[in-house]
Amino acid sequence: MLSTTTAQQCPYLPGDPEDEGRPTLSFERTTPYVDYVGVDTLLRLQNPRTDEPAESAFIIATQVMELVFVLVRERWEEARDRLEADDVPGALAWLRRAAAAQDVLNDSWKLISDMSPTEFNRFRDAFGQASGFQSYGYRKLEFVLGNKSAAMVRPHKAMDRVAEELTGLLERPSLYDAALRLLYRRGLPVPADRVERDWTAGYEASPEVERAWALVYADDRPGNELYLLAEALVDVAERMTRWRHLHYTAVKRAMGGKTGSGGSNGLTWLARIVEQDVFPELWSLRSSL
């Protein structure tokens, strides 16, 4: 019963002779936790423009995804750098961690996946022309994966730092380029125009690259690190496509086939993106194995 609760039974009450081993309770200013994590700053970012509760969920889901985009990109960049350094086990470890972060990213759709058109309409006017299409965090992810397009830097031109970072990623080999360059160094018949090229150009699938991967798949023993690499890339690719598909379904559910706030024709445009395979040859080779 509550009334009989004594100081000894409560782990937080001070004055207990056996205080050691318990958490610190007094601080001069804020707590070190609030300082380190930036909790006050973080929570100041909650500024819904309407009273519709679904708007709060929409903003938080978007913010959560923007944060996890950063983690996924950092991990893919680590994996890319490990591949460029011929360290396949290192790359595999980073790809595994990236896939775990992608799982969290995909799970965060649950925060808004049941939003109805009526709820969405109650705050849709409030954000004007804002659209996820303008997310530079997402664009960086696409560039690191290898889906390059100079036109996609344009919306960010007025933000010098962002435009510079995007251009930097546009101009260097992607994660997939790094994997193909490694296959080449390991003696697989990757065509020369995939080993050195204008990295700003979009990736085009190639039958020769498919054949090179097929040679890797000929030895599926766990000791073949190139086979493990291929399958780790497929894990990443599948999760990316799943994100796009979850997005597509959320859009279909919340706004049907209406025009997007970013100016696209919405679902029709997003459907084309869902259909594009990530690391295309790693999927096409499965028809001939």
Ligand code: HEM
């Ligand atoms: C139910 C909620 C959502 C709806 C109705 C929606 C709607 C749309 C639409 C219609 C587009 C096409 C571009 C346009 O014309 O606006 C789009 C693009 C996009 N959205 Fe969403 N979205 C939702 C949630 C989210 C969330 C939570 C994120 C996470 C950041 C997000 C990120 C993106 C991105 C990155 C694009 C560009 C995709 C690409 O370029 O391939 N969206 N969204």
Ligand SMILES: N[C@@H](CC(=O)c1ccccc1NC=O)C(=O)O
């Ligand atoms: N394109 C969406 C809105 C949208 O995308 C959006 C708007 C504001 C803040 C985040 C967004 N996220 C996702 O795409 C629409 O057409 O309503």
